[in-house]
Each structure stands twice: as C-alpha cells, then as structure tokens.
Amino acid sequence: MVIIDREKCVGCGLCALDCLARAISVEDGRAAIVKGCFHCGHCVAICPAEAVRIEGGDYDMRDVEPVGAGFGVGAEAFLHAVKTRRSIRQFGRECPSRAELETILEAGCFSPTASNAQNVSYIVFTEGTERLRALAMAELRKLKDDEQAFYTVFPPPMSLSRVHFEDDDFLFKGAPAVILTVSPHAVNAAIASCNMEMEAAALGLGALYVGFFARLAAHSEALRSFLGLKPEDTVVTCLALGPPAVEYQRTVPRRKAQIDWR
Numbered sequence: 120m121v122i123i124d125r126e127k128c129v130g131c132g133l134c135a136l137d138c139l140a141r142a143i144s145v146e147d148g149r150a151a152i153v154k155g156c157f158h159c160g161h162c163v164a165i166c167p168a169e170a171v172r173i174e175g176g177d178y179d180m181r182d183v184e185p186v187g188a189g190f191g192v193g194a195e196a197f198l199h200a201v202k203t204r205r206s207i208r209q210f211g212r213e214c215p216s217r218a219e220l221e222t223i224l225e226a227g228c229f230s231p232t233a234s235n236a237q238n239v240s241y242i243v244f245t246e247g248t249e250r251l252r253a254l255a256m257a258e259l260r261k262l263k264d265d266e267q268a269f270y271t272v273f274p275p276p277m278s279l280s281r282v283h284f285e286d287d288d289f290l291f292k293g294a295p296a297v298i299l300t301v302s303p304h305a306v307n308a309a310i311a312s313c314n315m316e317m318e319a320a321a322l323g324l325g326a327l328y329v330g331f332f333a334r335l336a337a338h339s340e341a342l343r344s345f346l347g348l349k350p351e352d353t354v355v356t357c358l359a360l361g362p363p364a365v366e367y368q369r370t371v372p373r374r375k376a377q378i379d380w381r
C-alpha cells in the first residue's frame with residue numbers, strides 16, 4: 120500500500136504527474152492516493168520530501184537507496200562491460216560466498232517486470248549443485264539412444280552430436296553454484312538473469328547460461344519434482360556460477376546487426 124505522509128508532503132505534484140496508474144491527485148495542496156496501483160514506486164523515487172512510502176506486501180523501505188551523485192556507471196564503461204562479458208566454461212572449485220550470491224540475486228530482484236508483477240523466483244544451488252548435476256546428467260543420458268525423445272526436448276537446429284553424454288560436467292562445466300530463475304513470464308526472468316550475469320561479472324565471477332538444462336527441466340518429471348516446481352512453473356534460465364578459471368584478453372567480433380533506421 121502506498122502511503123503519503125501529509126506532514127512531509129510539499130504538494131509539488133511530481134508524484135501525481137509521474138504516476139502511470141493516475142492513482143495520486145493533489146488535493147488541498149497535498150498529494151493523496153485516490154485509487155490502487157501496482158506499486159512501481161515511482162512516487163517514492165521522485166518525491167523531493169521523502170513523503171511517500173510503500174508498506175505491507177513484503178515491501179521494505181530499508182531497501183530504498185538515494186540515487187546520489189557519483190554512482191553513475193558511465194556509458195563507455197557500461198558498454199565495455201557488455202562487450203567483455205563472456206560465457207565462462209572453465210570454473211574454479213571455490214563456491215561464491217553467500218554475500219556474493221545475495222548481491223547477484225539482488226540484481227535479479229530489482230530488475231523490471233511487466234506490470235511490476237515481480238513474478239520471478241530463484242532456486243540457488245551451492246552445496247546441492249552436485250545432486251542437481253547428477254540428476255540432470257542422468258536425465259540427459261536417458262535421451263542418448265532415443266532420437267525421437269531427444270529431438271522432442273531439443274528440437275533442431277540442436278543435434279545429438281553436440282551433446283557430450285559421457286562428460287559429467289557437460290551441463291554445468293564444473294561450476295560450484297547454480298541459480299535457476301522460475302517464472303510464468305519468460306521475458307521477466309530473462310531480464311533478471313541478464314542483470315544477474317552482469318552483476319556476477321562485476322564481482323569477478325564467471326557465469327554461463329545453461330540452456331540445455333532449462334530445456335531438460337521443461338521435460339523431465341524427475342527434475343521438476345526434485346526442484347519442487349508447481350505445474351504452472353517454468354525454469355526459464357539456468358546460470359552456472361563460479362570463479363572463472365580462464366582470462367580473456369580482448370572482446371570478440373559480432374555479425375553486423377540488421378538495424379532498420381526509419
């Protein structure tokens with residue numbers, strides 16, 4: 120619930136102007152809530168008098184940070200970070216710390232979601248990674264001699280020859296931690312994952328999207344039950360995480376994008 124402190128409100132109307140839901144109006148020189156909204160928090164963020172808060176429903180105003188000067192990433196630095204991010208497939212064995220994983224998850228949780236649904240949840244494996252790996256590999260190996268089943272799970276252009284069934288680390292490449300995003304909304308989960316991957320890189324950690332696992336999880340009852348998924352849940356992304364055991368010296372070229380300026 121959005122609450123406006125009438126004592127603090129200066130009646131500037133910035134919150135009302137920026138409210139997508141038109142849920143705020145300025146009455147008698149003070150902002151007032153006139154209807155419900157989906158709690159995007161723009162009113163909290165824009166208020167010059169710290170007069171707005173969101174309460175209840177798992178919101179915690181202690182999460183709110185001042186934008187502050189000097190926090191900008193810088194356009195050039197950000198683009199460099201995007202270009203130097205690499206999929207890591209060689210990992211050290213040391214598991215990222217709880218604090219590092221929480222920072223990565225925070226980047227996911229504070230990502231945008233359609234209609235501010237915040238409907239992405241996370242399953243984090245640290246000590247449990249080995250059990251996940253063993254079960255996932257067992258499920259993958261069931262498809263080895265059944266072409267039809269394999270291509271149901273991994274439709275072309277995927278091909279059987281790309282899967283190294285004999286390699287225990289084929290899926291997670293020996294990463295000591297794994298974060299799964301679970302959501303009914305694939306775009307929301309993908310955006311959260313993208314921010315988590317960048318946060319991991321900023322922490323000096325390596326990350327790998329394991330699309331093979333996400334597809335496997337969509338088809339394997341054993342995996343779904345192990346993960347405790349509800350029928351409506353989908354594992355949208357799987358991020359393997361750990362210290363990178365490889366160092367890249369430069370960025371890579373990409374095909375020229377087809378961009379249609381109009």
Ligand SMILES: Cc1cc2nc3c(=O)[nH]c(=O)nc-3n(C[C@H](O)[C@H](O)[C@H](O)COP(=O)(O)O)c2cc1C
Nearest residue numbers: 204205206207208290327328329330331332356371
């Ligand atoms: C959705 C998605 C799924 C992926 N799945 C896998 C995977 O299962 N195994 C793997 O080794 N790499 C996987 N990758 C990594 C891609 O192969 C990689 O992003 C691409 O080759 C470009 O390399 P880069 O990430 O280092 O720039 C995946 C990437 C994405 C975005």
